[in-house]
Amino acid sequence: MKVTLVGAGPGGKGLLTLKAFEVLQTADVVLYDRFVSEDILAVIPDSAEKIDVGKHAGNHPVPQDEINELLLEKARQGKNVVRLKGGDPFVFARGGEELEFLAENNIPFEVVPGVSSAIAAAVYAGIPLTHRDYASSFHIITAHAKNNEKPDIDFNALVKLNGTLVFLMGVAAIGDICEGCISAGMDKDMPAAIVENATVNSQRKFLGTVATLPKIARANNVKSPAVIIIGKVCRFSARYDWFSRKPLRNKRILVVRVKGASKLSDSLRELGCDVIEMPCLRIAPLTGSGCMLGKKLENIKDYSWLVFTSGAGVNIFFDYLIENEIDIRELSHLKIACVGVETKKEVNKHGIKADYVPAEYNGAALAYGLTGLVKNGEKLFIARAKDADKDLTHILANAGVVFDDVPIYEKIRDMKKTDTLVSAIARNDFDFVAFTSSSAVECFAEIATQFGKIKAVCIGEKTASAARSYGMEVYASKEATIMSMVEKLCL
Numbered sequence: 158m159k160v161t162l163v164g165a166g167p168g169g170k171g172l173l174t175l176k177a178f179e180v181l182q183t184a185d186v187v188l189y190d191r192f193v194s195e196d197i198l199a200v201i202p203d204s205a206e207k208i209d210v211g212k213h214a215g216n217h218p219v220p221q222d223e224i225n226e227l228l229l230e231k232a233r234q235g236k237n238v239v240r241l242k243g244g245d246p247f248v249f250a251r252g253g254e255e256l257e258f259l260a261e262n263n264i265p266f267e268v269v270p271g272v273s274s275a276i277a278a279a280v281y282a283g284i285p286l287t288h289r290d291y292a293s294s295f296h297i298i299t300a301h302a303k304n305n306e307k308p309d310i311d312f313n314a315l316v317k318l319n320g321t322l323v324f325l326m327g328v329a330a331i332g333d334i335c336e337g338c339i340s341a342g343m344d345k346d347m348p349a350a351i352v353e354n355a356t357v358n359s360q361r362k363f364l365g366t367v368a369t370l371p372k373i374a375r376a377n378n379v380k381s382p383a384v385i386i387i388g389k390v391c392r393f394s395a396r397y398d399w400f401s402r403k404p405l406r407n408k409r410i411l412v413v414r415v416k417g418a419s420k421l422s423d424s425l426r427e428l429g430c431d432v433i434e435m436p437c438l439r440i441a442p443l444t445g446s447g448c449m450l451g452k453k454l455e456n457i458k459d460y461s462w463l464v465f466t467s468g469a470g471v472n473i474f475f476d477y478l479i480e481n482e483i484d485i486r487e488l489s490h491l492k493i494a495c496v497g498v499e500t501k502k503e504v505n506k507h508g509i510k511a512d513y514v515p516a517e518y519n520g521a522a523l524a525y526g527l528t529g530l531v532k533n534g535e536k537l538f539i540a541r542a543k544d545a546d547k548d549l550t551h552i553l554a555n556a557g558v559v560f561d562d563v564p565i566y567e568k569i570r571d572m573k574k575t576d577t578l579v580s581a582i583a584r585n586d587f588d589f590v591a592f593t594s595s596s597a598v599e600c601f602a603e604i605a606t607q608f609g610k611i612k613a614v615c616i617g618e619k620t621a622s623a624a625r626s627y628g629m630e631v632y633a634s635k636e637a638t639i640m641s642m643v644e645k646l647c648l
Contacts, residue, residue, distance in 0.1 A: 160238045162246040164271015168356035185236035192243035225258040245271040278355035278384035283398030291389040294320035300327030312341035321388035332371040348391035353383040358431035403429025413597040437600035439571040461535035466496040468503035518637035524552035543567040595623035
């Protein structure tokens with residue numbers, strides 16, 4: 158029985174701390190706030206209960222008293238409870254109030270710090286909060302008071318500090334904030350900035366002065382969450398703004414993929430892209446008691462080649478060896494073949510070098526290459542998905558190559574058709590849709606109603622062919638790799 162307050166940081170999982178990730182992995186129940194992103198929620202195990210207790214300005218669907226009682230109830234059930242809060246739990250997030258309640262009820266607790274938006278917004282806007290020539294301190298102030306009252310801020314004291322002022326939850330009060338600073342003697346031309354949706358790909362930044370910022374914010378319809386920064390250091394923003402220069406800034410891409418496989422999404426986010434994920438398939442290992450993999454491994458000495466056609470297959474295969482205490486040296490006589498570089502990388506992680514990877518990364522190329530390498534009397538152990546593409550096995554069989562096609566996992570449809578996602582697809586609210594398999598195309602086709610305007614970026618020709626069959630405008634990656642897909646999107 159324990160409650161852990163965890164800071165989720167200001168946005169996506171890239172700024173989630175390792176400690177926070179570890180705690181989420183062991184959670185039985187997670188109570189999360191409004192600004193916790195979908196990719197962070199995806200880190201939470203499916204077995205955990207997820208409870209949305211998010212608040213909006215002036216709208217608290219789950220009052221704080223009820224949140225406290227939920228924490229107490231779940232903890233008393235003996236569960237590992239995580240209270241997941243945007244930013245840092247102790248920076249205007251009512252973390253102290255929640256701990257006070259838990260302490261009064263003798264509930265053990267821990268706290269995991271998070272990256273506060275007060276700091277992150279400045280960093281992602283190119284604004285150094287301190288600078289030896291301009292500001293030796295910075296000060297974080299909330300512009301939101303209890304019961305929506307006007308915040309009691311001592312502007313005279315703040316202005317005299319001559320540091321950088323950072324206001325959180327201040328969109329509605331931006332006029333009062335700037336007027337308060339000027340009335341306390343601040344120069345009307347003091348540089349100022351407001352950063353909306355800091356650190357995520359929908360971030361917007363507007364620069365002005367303490368006199369002009371309210372008008373600029375209203376003209377651009379700036380919404381919460383937004384951070385207001387006032388001080389001389391704001392003048393550095395245009396020069397130091399690294400985030401706005403990312404190559405895929407302002408691009409919006411829907412990634413249709415296997416659940417848990419986020420490499421493409423993470424790569425695109427690193428390039429500044431607004432990524433919406435549509436997990437549509439999940440990998441289900443076929444490695445239970447009496448499985449075919451186990452039976453075939455009993456006679457592993459009969460094989461000369463071990464063939465992998467996906468990274469998922471590689472990891473499931475080696476996980477089975479570990480779980481069943483099978484000595485990896487039992488494979489020492491085998492040559493290893495991989496369908497492509499992504500699969501080869503997964504093999505390399507297990508301390509093994511691949512003996513063959515075709516120049517073209519698909520099943521047919523792998524098969525043709527193996528027909529020229531496999532000697533008479535040699536037998537292949539093909540570890541791959543159930544109902545996988547038949548090109549590989551047809552070509553091998555026609556060439557007289559002896560093999561066992563061993564299903565070690567299957568892809569199962571696992572798609573949540575949320576109203577938001579269905580609506581976005583109907584509007585084609587994306588610059589591109591990225592498909593990582595032909596199965597992903599079929600999943601997308603179940604939701605989409607029109608295809609002619611869809612710009613599809615596909616991994617490999619087989620996926621591209623599936624997208625073309627629906628009339629999409631198709632851009633196939635040069636190679637069947639995630640990096641090649643990313644390169645295609647950057648062109």
